[in-house]
Amino acid sequence: MAEMKKTNAMRMLDKAGVSYEAKEYEFDENDLDGHHVAEFFGLPYEEVFKTLVGVSDSGEYLVFCLCVDDELDLKKAAKLAGVKRVDMIHVKDLLNVTGYIRGGCSPVGMKKKYRTFIDEMIELVETVHVSGGQRGLQLKLAPSDLVAFTEAAVGPITR
Numbered sequence: 279m280a281e282m283k284k285t286n287a288m289r290m291l292d293k294a295g296v297s298y299e300a301k302e303y304e305f306d307e308n309d310l311d312g313h314h315v316a317e318f319f320g321l322p323y324e325e326v327f328k329t330l331v332g333v334s335d336s337g338e339y340l341v342f343c344l345c346v347d348d349e350l351d352l353k354k355a356a357k358l359a360g361v362k363r364v365d366m367i368h369v370k371d372l373l374n375v376t377g378y379i380r381g382g383c384s385p386v387g388m389k390k391k392y393r394t395f396i397d398e399m400i401e402l403v404e405t406v407h408v409s410g411g412q413r414g415l416q417l418k419l420a421p422s423d424l425v426a427f428t429e430a431a432v433g434p435i436t437r
């Protein structure tokens with residue numbers, strides 16, 4: 279079996295000494311939502327988190343992580359971030375802003391360090407799965423490690 283190629287997210291976690299497990303899965307270009315990931319691995323939706331990127335009214339990029347089964351509440355997101363308004367960035371801008379493409383956006387290893395906000399659901403799970411920085415790759419790690427590494431604020435950001 280070929281050795282898995284390290285992504286930027288994996289290299290950064292390695293460098294920081296953060297323990298994780300990289301898990302590959304089959305994906306469909308037409309079905310990139312996280313429900314597929316949870317079903318592929320037989321995980322509850324609450325343990326699989328998606329990464330969304332928004333922009334504040336002042337032009338600051340903000341990263342939000344939440345369960346794949348939840349929807350980001352932009353008003354709650356803005357409140358937690360301490361800004362007036364948050365809008366989602368366009369998919370076409372994702373690669374330029376983060377270095378990642380849709381379906382492979384990780385909260386770890388973006389081009390720049392952006393303020394990160396994780397939904398409070400993370401406090402209720404023993405492990406969390408996030409994108410490993412490319413389609414078909416998930417990283418399993420301790421919720422506390424993800425919060426600490428991303429220096430995230432945790433709070434209510436879903437509907």
